[in-house]
Amino acid sequence: xxxxxxxxxxxxxxxxxxxxxxxxxxxxxxxxxxxxxxxxxxxxxxxxxxxxxxxxxxxxxxxxxxxxxxxxxxxxxxxxxxxxxxxxxxxxxxxxxxxxxxxxxxxxxxxxxxxxxxxxxxxxxxxxxxxxxxxxxxxxxxxxxxxxxxxxxxxxxxxxxxxxxxxxxxxxxxxxxxxxxxxxxxxxxxxxxxxxxxxxxxxxxxxxxxxxxxxxxxxxxxxxxxxxxxxxxxxxxxxxxxxxxxxxx
Numbered sequence: 471x472x473x474x475x476x477x478x479x480x481x482x483x484x485x486x487x488x489x490x491x492x493x494x495x496x497x498x499x500x501x502x503x504x505x506x507x508x509x510x511x512x513x514x515x516x517x518x519x520x521x522x523x524x525x526x527x528x529x530x531x532x533x534x535x536x537x538x539x540x541x542x543x544x545x546x547x548x549x550x551x552x553x554x555x556x557x558x559x560x561x562x563x564x565x566x567x568x569x570x571x572x573x574x575x576x577x578x579x580x581x582x583x584x585x586x587x588x589x590x591x592x593x594x595x596x597x598x599x600x601x602x603x604x605x606x607x608x609x610x611x612x613x614x615x616x617x618x619x620x621x622x623x624x625x626x627x628x629x630x631x632x633x634x635x636x637x638x639x640x641x642x643x644x645x646x647x648x649x650x651x652x653x654x655x656x657x658x659x660x661x662x663x664x665x666x667x668x669x670x671x672x673x674x675x676x677x678x679x680x681x682x683x684x685x686x687x688x689x690x691x692x693x694x695x696x697x698x699x700x701x702x703x704x705x706x707x708x709x710x711x712x713x714x715x716x717x718x719x
Contacts, residue, residue: 475544475545476516479493480493501513505536505537505540507533508533508536508537510522510537510540510541512540512541512544512546515546519587519615519718520614520615520711520714521541521546521547521548521549522541522546523549523550523551523707524537524538524541524548524549524550524551525551525552526550526551526552526553526554526557526575526577527552527554530557531556531557531560531561532560534550534553534557534561535560535561535564535565538550538561538564538565538579539564542565542579542581545581545582546581547578547579547580547581547582547584547614548565548578548579548580549576549577549578549611549614550576550577550578551575551576551607551611551707552575553570553575553576553577554575555572558570558572558577561577565579567579567580571606571610573602573603573606574603574606574607574609574610574706575603575607576606576607576610576611578610578614584613584614584615584616585616586616586617586618587615587616587617587714587718587719588612588616588617588618588644588714588717588718588719589644589717589718589719590618590643590644590645590717591617591618591619591620591642591643591644592609592612592617592618592619592620592643592644592645592646592647592713592714592717593619593620593621593622593639593640593642593643593645593646593647594606594608594609594612594619594620594621594622594646594647594649595621595622595623595625595633595640595646595647595648595649595656595660596621596622596623596624596625596649596650597624597625597626597627597648597649597650597651597652597656598624598626598650598651598652598675599623599624600651600673600675601649601650601651601673601675602623603706604649604671604673604704604705604706605621605623605647605649605671605706606621606706607706607707607710608647608649608671608706608707608709608710608713609621609647609706609710610710611706611707611709611710611711611714612647612710612711612713612714612717615710615711615714616714617713617714617717620639620643622636622639622640625656626650626652626656627655627656627659630659633656633659633660637663640660640663640664641663641664641665643664643666644666644716644717645666645667645669645713645716645717646660646664646666646667646668646669647668647669647671647706647709647710647713648660648661648668648669648670648671649671649673649706649709650670650671650672650673650686650690651672651673651674651675651676651680651683651686652675652676652677652680652685652686653676653680653685653686653689654670654672654685654686654687654688654689654690655689657670657690657693657695657698657700658689658690658693658694658695658698659695661693661695661696661697661698662695666697667697667699667713667716668695668697668698668699669699669700669701669709669712669713669716670690670693670698670699670700670701671700671701671704671705671706671709672686672687672689672690672700672702672703672704673686673703673704674703674704682703683703683704684703686703687700687702687703699712
């Protein structure tokens with residue numbers, strides 16, 4: 471339950487349009503609902519400002535649907551990450567309003583359009599086209615959490631002039647998410663150009679010696695540029711949440 475929905479329910483009880491027993495029925499699944507295979511955290515929005523997110527990898531379509539229905543029934547906006555394409559059809563049957571981005575492997579069920587809460591713009595910068603799925607996961611997450619998000623793509627350091635063409639946009643962002651695979655150098659370059667927080671996201675893109683993104687991760691952790699914070703390999707979702715918290719007004 472969101473803070474706004476709880477305030478609305480309490481106001482309805484105070485006004486007499488909802489009885490205390492009816493309110494209890496709406497609140498009975500708080501603070502969490504035990505589905506047997508999952509305990510859905512309905513208080514997370516009250517604690518952190520955004521509801522629980524469903525990590526789709528490793529879950530069956532039926533499990534995702536049941537968790538999503540639990541969140542949906544409490545009027546939460548639902549975000550599902552790492553959603554395999556073969557589960558989407560079942561989800562669409564259960565939730566006709568579901569929106570799916572196959573590129574980012576993200577799906578949403580929107581009750582209320584997100585209110586803009588961020589004080590500035592979050593800029594997602596992708597080094598290469600192959601990094602776009604992770605970058606888009608970060609961008610969509612940040613947008614759902616109430617932020618204005620812009621994107622710059624294919625500006626890796628093998629053609630550094632492409633990045634410099636966006637200097638005004640880089641300097642105008644409140645927070646930057648920089649996504650890169652291979653040797654993972656782009657976040658250090660960006661952090662050397664701006665006076666804003668940079669969240670670095672290593673991706674698993676690269677040849678054998680990149681070790682599935684470990685080389686990029688270590689490069690970002692060892693950045694000589696101040697102000698770089700690093701999330702885990704391919705963790706666009708985590709970067710989007712961190713950027714939203716930093717950008718929150």
